[in-house]
Amino acid sequence: MTRHSILFLSHSNVFEHFKVGSHHYAAELARRGHDVFHVSTPISLIHRILGRAGSASIDAVKRGWMTDENNVHHLVPSSIIPAGLVAGTANRIIRSLPEGQFDLTFVDQPLLWSSEVRTASRTLVYRPTDIYDEGRKRRLQDEAIAQADGVVATSDEVLRRLGLSESRPSLVLPNGVDLRNFAVQTGTRRDVAVYVGALDSRFEWNDVRFLADCFPLWRFEIYGPTGNEPADLPANIQLKGAVDYDDLNAVFSASRIGLLPLTDVPVNAGRSPMKLYEYLAGGLGVLSTSTPTIQENDAVGLLTYTSQDELHTKFAMLAVAAPNPAGKSLAVANSWDAKADQLLRFAESL
Template identity: 50%
Template sequence: MRRILFLAHSHAFGAFRVGSHHYARTLARAGADVVHLSTPISLAHRVAGRVSADAASSVPRGAHRDADGVTHLVPRTALPRPYGRFRVVRELTRQGIGLEFDAVLIDQPLLWDESVRTLSRRLVYRPTDLYPAGVKTRLQQRILTAADGVVATSSEVLRGLGPLDVPALVLGNGVDAARFAPPADVNADRPPVCVYVGALDARFDWQQVDAWARAHPDVRFAVAGPSAPPPISLPSNVDLLGPVPYPALPALLQGARVGLLPLSDDPLNAGRSPMKLYEYLGAGLATVARETPVIRPDDGAGLYTYRDREGADAVLRRALAHASPNVAGVQRAASESWQAKTDDLTAFLGSLPPA
């Protein structure tokens, strides 16, 4: 696969990195010509305040080739997708990007239009979330009708698609293991710091963080991510760090003892394959997560799960008592590297007969 197009939900110029960014980087470093086109920034979202002026100004206009060789494209539109006149082929042509690819991988249903099918003889849908209703559900069905294969980030996400008549693969998110691994010569016992990094939306359980912090006043809880003020008053041992740039994450995580994934009751959490899980383990943290069909306990690797508030505190106590740094967790994360995931993805793409 020498030329690959990602049609992705998130661009690479903010605080977060998602799976398509890592696949694109790994493939480009191996010599592939990779184009990563993400959800347009619309004037409507700017006016409504959903995209700030600072956030928009940090995103390059037009095609931008990064240090790894990936060509990034974040279109500007008047109306958000799927409304308005935006079409993928039209945007690629406008930017002088050739229209023939060995494979197209789409994870953002809102980017679908019929022109996408013309770009490659191999079209793969890569769902990363559950879409139980709404416009994304309708567009997802159109993609499935046209796709040659499916690569889902979890078995729950795959199950949510219903019966399929094309080849399918479950390929969970991975980790840039070398980036997050703690220095081999640093083995000092870490301080009682618990950290969360990620989105702070309806899928995040503020009440659980509050309960942990009040039960453990001697432990510092660091919460990093862009959000409005929390919906509840938090004790003084909870620090809200705001968004942390991706390059700064290893240092933040390596200064903590426990990584947290306090998932809420939001049904969309059932299918999530959180990237932070392996980044926590890879940085040497014991990890505490709410158990889901995707996230299961692995005590030997320092991954502890709880099912309800009654069990959450006992699990956190076990994680705080776990040997630190968590060497077994580092080893577990190394087996989930993005290179290994990319090898599996490439093999799957190669197995698909051209349409």
């Protein structure tokens, strides 16, 4: 095996509650013996003043470079002004990196793009995880694609919206699941439907409220940073706050249905939610809004809906079947271990 120096320029750092694709890829590749560096979006002074930076991220900024248990080297940079509002942030970060040039660089945060990223990379892969139709992110994304050797998108819809030429090397590689963290438990499961994730404009509160009213004997546990939730939620909707990644298996093992209620904001059309395969790996039936990326597969306990009538019917169907061992097979086929192999093969082929 050729040992590579690998750089990830990512939108999220590893020190808060959410784990994203770049964290999993970095860990898997480091376990294979590669020298892996992970740099995330800077935490700005303005974010800290406004209270928009978590304490773990602020602590990480103070500590500088850190190496985790998988031997991934992490940096959470700092800045005065948010990266989305000022040019030059990426240049400063690239110049501070310990490697003169990286064998492989994966960029999923357009705000960390600059021409110096190209100079510092023998092979450069742009890895879009969201749809950017306008603004600074779109402009920087276009610049990154123009100089990248290849593109790896997290969904067909994200790739389609890029408008790449047929000659541009590309790959669709949806998000996956760390099977080491999830196991289907055979014990008694409560009448609980669970959601874990962000509670922002992408999350459809109305669908959860509808289900809670229709199924009053069920409990709906919502895990994620709170603060923007609607008032007067039904009593059987419980806001649990953020949950550590290592505790997810215990949460899923005591629940029966995993929810993915999505609004119709454009970004949801291309989302590849990691919770989809994590729910399945934990033995949950999954009920999701239908999107171009998330389509029904009732053979593995994944049902989708396009209306509240369908939502009611599909929830009732899943309510009678738990746990969902068939979903585990789909989760196994989408492990981060397998996806890291695909990502590396693609990058090495460029």
